[in-house]
Amino acid sequence: MKKMLFVYNPNSGKAQINEYLSKILQIFSAADYEITVYPTKAQMDGHEKIKMSDGKYDIIVCSGGDGTLNETVSAVMEHKISKPFIGYIPSGTTNDFARSLGISGDMIAAAKDIVDGEVMGCDIGRFNGRYYNYVAAFGAFTEVSYATPQEFKNLLGHQAYVIEGLKSIPFIKPTHMMVEANGEVVEGDFLFGMITNTMSVGGFKNIAGKNVKLDDGLFECTFIKTFEAASDFNKLINAILYKEGKNPNIFHVKTDKIKVHADKAVPWVLDGEFGGEPQDVQIDILSNAVNIIVPRKYYDMQVKN
Ligand SMILES: [Mg+2]
Structure with a gap:
């Protein structure tokens, strides 16, 4: 047995x-x-x-x-x-x-x-030594995430919850940061960032990027710099949700290792829970670290792709 x-x-x-x-x-x-x-x-x-x-x-x-x-x-x-x-x-x-x-x-x-079901090897993120499954983030959604009681989240539903997060962007004070991934260093005043291994965030399917795989050893990263005009905000929302065009305020990268250095302590959220307020963050991806049982239909779909 x-x-x-x-x-x-x-x-x-x-x-x-x-x-x-x-x-x-x-x-x-x-x-x-x-x-x-x-x-x-x-x-x-x-x-x-x-x-x-x-x-x-x-x-x-x-x-x-x-x-x-x-x-x-x-x-x-x-x-x-x-x-x-x-x-x-x-x-x-x-x-x-x-x-x-x-x-x-x-x-x-x-x-x-x-x-x-079938067994699928799944990548796991390690955030300053702490494991997470699918999202590490700071700014926008994160403030909503732990400021919002569970009952309220249930009431709001996914989409309303994400909208609340996006709406909070103009009120977030940017943090000066250096982000390092794949040998590239991006410096600026950031409002929001997320390092994810998921097809959807808050119920939105395209938000994490296209061609997302959970077992490719790579996580999708999105960082948003501060912006001035309100009209830019609409472009920004379009760029985040629908990936329309290139936006100089947004930095997208797929990587297995990323470093973030902030000028001050920044609260992070890991899989929807408070993840501490580190100034320096190192995230690395542990490829195929756990075996999760997934529906056979889904597994066949992944193998075919
Ligand atoms: Mg992946």
């Missing part, structure tokens, strides 16, 4: 896991898994549980929002004896990463896909 650790956040999203738990466990049981179930009690509790389970399980399935997945992946990254597969049943609202992996928002469908 294959051994599974099932870690879930009972309060995530609208707590819908409580409605589906028995059905989900039946799906895993029918697929011959011996299941250990662990409802988390607090933040980082799931991380600790998974970290201590090194070598004990073939697969770790987590259910919750971005935070739960981040805790799971970070904990598996610390496993020394064996690296279990990771399955994910999303329950939060802004599950950009799950969407990028083709994972269903329907909990029962997501559980079935874990049983029938």
